[in-house]
Amino acid sequence: MTELRALKIYNTLSGKKEEFHPITPGYIGMYVCGPTVYSDVHLGNCRTFCSFDTIYRHLLHSGYKVRYVRNITDVGHLTDEGEDRMAKGAKVAQLEPMEVAQRYTVGFHDMMRIFNTLPPSIEPRATGHILEQIEMVQQILDRGLAYLSNGSVYFDVPKFATENEGVYGSVSGRILEDLYTETRELKSQEEKRHPADFAIWMKARPQDLMIWNSPWSIGFPGWHLECSAMSTKYLGKTFDIHGGGNDLKFPHHENEVAQNHGACGCKPANYWVHTNMLLLNGKKMSKSDGNTISPTELFTGNSEHTSKAYSPMAVRFFMLQAHYRSTLDITDDGLMAAEKGFLKIMETNRILQSLPVDPRDFDGSETDTDRSILALIQDTFAGMDDDFNTAISIACLNELGSYVHKLVNQQLDASQISPWVLERMKTVFSTFIFDIFGLKDESDSVQDSGTIEGLMSLILDIRGQARDQKDWTTSDKIRDTLSAVGITLKDGKDGVSWAKL
RNA sequence: GGUUUCCUGGCCGAGUGGUUAGGCACAGCUCUGCAAAAGCUGCUACAGCGGUUCGAAUCCGUUGGAAACCUCCA
Numbered sequence: 001m002t003e004l005r006a007l008k009i010y011n012t013l014s015g016k017k018e019e020f021h022p023i024t025p026g027y028i029g030m031y032v033c034g035p036t037v038y039s040d041v042h043l044g045n046c047r048t049f050c051s052f053d054t055i056y057r058h059l060l061h062s063g064y065k066v067r068y069v070r071n072i073t074d075v076g077h078l079t080d081e082g083e084d085r086m087a088k089g090a091k092v093a094q095l096e097p098m099e100v101a102q103r104y105t106v107g108f109h110d111m112m113r114i115f116n117t118l119p120p121s122i123e124p125r126a127t128g129h130i131l132e133q134i135e136m137v138q139q140i141l142d143r144g145l146a147y148l149s150n151g152s153v154y155f156d157v158p159k160f161a162t163e164n165e166g167v168y169g170s171v172s173g174r175i176l177e178d179l180y181t182e183t184r185e186l187k188s189q190e191e192k193r194h195p196a197d198f199a200i201w202m203k204a205r206p207q208d209l210m211i212w213n214s215p216w217s218i219g220f221p222g223w224h225l226e227c228s229a230m231s232t233k234y235l236g237k238t239f240d241i242h243g244g245g246n247d248l249k250f251p252h253h254e255n256e257v258a259q260n261h262g263a264c265g266c267k268p269a270n271y272w273v274h275t276n277m278l279l280l281n282g283k284k285m286s287k288s289d290g291n292t293i294s295p296t297e298l299f300t301g302n303s304e305h306t307s308k309a310y311s312p313m314a315v316r317f318f319m320l321q322a323h324y325r326s327t328l329d330i331t332d333d334g335l336m337a338a339e340k341g342f343l344k345i346m347e348t349n350r351i352l353q354s355l356p357v358d359p360r361d362f363d364g365s366e367t368d369t370d371r372s373i374l375a376l377i378q379d380t381f382a383g384m385d386d387d388f389n390t391a392i393s394i395a396c397l398n399e400l401g402s403y404v405h406k407l408v409n410q411q412l413d414a415s416q417i418s419p420w421v422l423e424r425m426k427t428v429f430s431t432f433i434f435d436i437f438g439l440k441d442e443s444d445s446v447q448d449s450g451t452i453e454g455l456m457s458l459i460l461d462i463r464g465q466a467r468d469q470k471d472w473t474t475s476d477k478i479r480d481t482l483s484a485v486g487i488t489l490k491d492g493k494d495g496v497s498w499a500k501l
Numbered sequence: 502g503g504u505u506u507c508c509u510g511g512c513c514g515a516g517u518g519g520u521u522a523g524g525c526a527c528a529g530c531u532c533u534g535c536a537a538a539a540g541c542u543g544c545u546a547c548a549g550c551g552g553u554u555c556g557a558a559u560c561c562g563u564u565g566g567a568a569a570c571c572u573c574c575a
Contacts (some may be wrong), residue, residue, distance in 0.1 A: 048575035171502065245575030286574060321514060327568070334513045337525035391515045395523035405539050470532060491537050
């Protein structure tokens with residue numbers, strides 16, 4: 001195993017960046033709350049999962065063996081009307097609940113693939129773990145931290161808070177006393193002893209479709225329970241990292257901690273990582289209030305919010321330019337700038353990878369330029385090691401890129417960069433762009449196409465002849481026409497190159 | 502109402518008690534048949550007001566503005 005660098009992670013529990021120490025050296029268990037599959041994913045969901053994908057990739061690249069668990073919520077999520085979301089979707093579409101879940105699960109996976117995220121190690125479904133959840137309810141009951149009320153089982157928050165001082169509220173910072181002031185009328189309020197209590201098993205009503213038998217009633221598990229049960233099953237009672245969007249801090253994550261404590265007597269995760277929201281028009285993007293833009297609308301340009309289409313990787317790069325803990329406001333200008341930045345860094349990488357490396361003279365001696373480059377490389381890693389600061393690492397790559405361009409333009413003598421340093425630059429560049437940031441070269445499919453390569457070489461040959469004869473009319477016509485179909489020509493010192501934008 | 506966070510140059514966005522973030526845009530120059538690309542240079546900011554400090558955009562207080570959570574949400 002490679003030597004592990006020091007890694008800092010911002011832990012919601014402490015409100016600080018902490019040095020990361022896994023429970024088992026070299027191994028990491030990470031659980032991330034996945035989507036509820038009752039409609040198409042929106043961009044906000046994508047940002048969270050792209051953020052955790054980058055985190056996952058960086059942990060992997062740092063040499064850890066990571067078990068990354070991300071669930072699919074396909075039951076138990078209540079709407080405002082107290083109706084199960086799967087069942088609601090089903091009634092509208094005249095489909096079986098599991099058919100709805102299946103359809104949107106497939107859609108979700110497609111989108112994750114488009115964003116080039118790595119699949120998690122395990123992707124458990126809530127409906128596949130009903131037994132585990134019933135078992136956990138029983139454990140909590142056995143410890144006297146839940147009570148039965150009219151066939152439903154409620155978690156006794158005040159009792160738990162009293163017996164485990166400082167635990168309830170450790171994620172969200174919420175104080176139990178504040179929860180008394182809640183005035184909201186809930187359907188099942190009268191069944192609860194305290195407003196902060198929450199259902200871990202719900203007795204079914206006649207309209208509920210997704211129901212299971214249990215020792216207490218025919219019903220279904222509470223929403224918060226699935227994550228507790230599945231994280232325990234696959235990662236153990238206490239694991240390393242628990243992640244999710246920061247809108248899940250309360251009540252979801254707070255209650256999750258309570259349930260795990262209630263069932264096992266210990267905390268579920270050492271580090272809680274929360275990603276911030278994607279904003280549209282300065283407001284949180286949200287399905288329920290309609291303030292959304294779908295990934296597809298973005299990719300096709302078919303949206304009132306954008307002036308053009310943006311490729312998936314341009315969007316991913318846009319996200320990478322901001323820190324995962326900051327809100328990110330999606331704007332046309334921002335996307336446009338990101339798109340250009342993305343194309344430029346990919347182009348820089350292509351140039352860098354094509355630079356010849358002198359195979360001799362790998363003696364390890366350093367020039368001043370070498371030292372500057374090596375320091376930059378170190379900063380690039382340091383950025384990601386400091387709470388996954390993608391923005392810093394990108395800035396460093398851009399600075400490294402400047403050396404590449406100077407070299408190509410012969411503003412920097414090739415002898416100033418030792419072969420082994422150039423080799424290292426190549427590795428670092430592609431490692432970050434492809435392996436850690438999860439970007440891919442979207443022009444690859446075009447560049448690699450033999451047909452187009454052949455055509456282009458013919459066209460450039462003809463244009464070259466025209467230029468030799470100073471026939472600028474023909475030369476410019478070719479360039480302009482190609483430009484119109486999205487191919488840009490560059491007349492460099494060493495011949496003509498082209499790129500599809 | 503309660504809890505928390507944020508306010509950076511034309512735009513997007515990092516960051517730290519004293520030193521250039523980076524990208525995009527813009528202007529000039531170099532290169533070029535002209536462009537493009539690339540390089541160089543310029544534009545150099547930290548909401549307002551107080552305080553702590555030798556020194557604060559960075560710490561504290563306060564005013565103003567925004568957001569998130571408190572209810573399903575990534």
